[in-house]
Amino acid sequence: xxxxxxxxxxxxxxxxxxxxxxxxxxxxxxxxxxxxxxxxxxxxxxxxxxxxxxxxxxxxxxxxxxxxxxxxxxxxxxxxxxxxxxxxxxxxxxxxxxxxxxxxxxxxxxxxxxxxxxxxxxxxxxxxxxxxxxxxxxxxxxxxxxxxxxxxxxxxxxxxxxxxxxxxxxxxxxxxxxxxxxxxxxxxxxxxxxxxxxxxxxxxxxxxxxxxxxxxxxxxxxxxxxxxxxxxxxxxxxxxxxxxx
Numbered sequence: 001x002x003x004x005x006x007x008x009x010x011x012x013x014x015x016x017x018x019x020x021x022x023x024x025x026x027x028x029x030x031x032x033x034x035x036x037x038x039x040x041x042x043x044x045x046x047x048x049x050x051x052x053x054x055x056x057x058x059x060x061x062x063x064x065x066x067x068x069x070x071x072x073x074x075x076x077x078x079x080x081x082x083x084x085x086x087x088x089x090x091x092x093x094x095x096x097x098x099x100x101x102x103x104x105x106x107x108x109x110x111x112x113x114x115x116x117x118x119x120x121x122x123x124x125x126x127x128x129x130x131x132x133x134x135x136x137x138x139x140x141x142x143x144x145x146x147x148x149x150x151x152x153x154x155x156x157x158x159x160x161x162x163x164x165x166x167x168x169x170x171x172x173x174x175x176x177x178x179x180x181x182x183x184x185x186x187x188x189x190x191x192x193x194x195x196x197x198x199x200x201x202x203x204x205x206x207x208x209x210x211x212x213x214x215x216x217x218x219x220x221x222x223x224x225x226x227x228x229x230x231x232x233x234x235x236x237x238x239x240x241x242x243x244x245x
Contacts, residue, residue, distance in 0.1 A: 003028060005071055007036055008045050008057070016054035044144075071099070075204045075228040075245070080104040082226045082245035083166055083202050089113055091163040094192045095122055097147030097185065098168030100202045108132065116160070118153070118188060120146035135160075142182070149184035157191040165196035167222075171210035172203045174234030177219050179212040186214035198223045205229035 003026050010025060011017050019037070023030045037053045040046050046053040080103035087093060089112040095101050097119035105122035108115055109129045116135040117123050126134050139153030167189055171179040178201060180186040193199050193216070201222050208229050224241040225232070231242050 002071060004036055004040060007033070008040060008055075011046050011053055012055040012057045014055075016049075016052060018052035021052070072204045072206065072228075076100045076103045078228055078245040079202050079204060079226050080107050082243055083200060084108060084111075086200060086224065086226070086243070087111070087113065087164060087166075092116075092160075094118065094157065094160075094162045094165045094196060096166060096168040096189060096192060096202075097122070097145065100204065101166060101168045104166055104202065116156070116162070118148050118157075118192065120148070139188075142185070147182075147185055147188070149182075149188055153188055154191050157188065157195050160195060162192075162196040164198045164200060165192045167192060167199060167201045167216075169201055169203050169207055169216070170212035172201060172207050172219070172225065172235075173209070173211055174219055174232070174238050176211045176215065178216040178222070179210075180214045180216050181212045183214050186216045189216045193217050193221055201225045203227050208232055208235075 006026055007022055019030050019033050022033045037048055041048050045057060046055050076099060079100055083104050084107045092114040095105055095115055095117045102121050102125060105117055105125040109126060110131055112131050114133040115126060116137060117126060120141050123136055137148055137153050137156030139148035140150040141148055169178045170181045180189060199222050203225060205228050208227060219235055219238045219240050222240050224243055225235055226243045226245055228245050231244060235242050
């Protein structure tokens with residue numbers, strides 16, 4: 001776990017913590033902790049006060065995109081490579097928002113297929129491609145996350161039919177299915193799943209033990225889950241193919 005994530009979670013769980021407490025917890029110097037708190041304050045994660053910081057995140061709220069970008073990066077890249085290996089040239093693909101799906105987008109840059117990304121981060125990653133057909137949906141980008149949401153996004157997704165939907169998730173369990181932190185994001189994910197002939201979920205191991213606020217779909221709606229975990233008996237028992245990256 002990165003130090004910034006460790007600090008974010010500790011302050012969120014406690015409500016507020018002092019610099020000395022955070023230094024003792026992380027093993028970093030108090031000067032380093034102060035710099036980290038300035039970075040997190042600039043991202044809107046917490047608010048500084050003399051000698052410490054208080055959280056601006058609610059429990060159960062998704063950490064900012066910038067904080068998640070480098071989290072479990074090696075695993076996300078392995079997952080992205082495995083996902084792309086399941087896609088054939090000529091396919092039409094709807095690509096969800098999120099940091100793992102952004103790694104998928106980067107690997108699709110030189111492929112010959114039609115791709116509709118659901119975040120401006122992925123649109124930007126694919127915009128210079130000379131080989132794929134890039135479809136850009138309408139909608140309102142969520143600040144920081146730049147995931148496209150709202151009625152214009154839903155209309156764009158519902159107007160098309162895709163060979164494959166690649167879906168990211170905040171949580172995925174056999175019992176509770178695929179879940180998301182944001183209600184509007186959950187609506188877009190549901191529309192993407194409904195628009196595709198095949199659904200592949202991309203989820204690192206941390207997501208397989210988590211359930212977020214908004215229910216997206218049961219695991220029965222998924223054809224495959226690509227993860228870095230050593231399989232998941234619950235998902236497999238539900239008939240989902242689990243691919244370990």
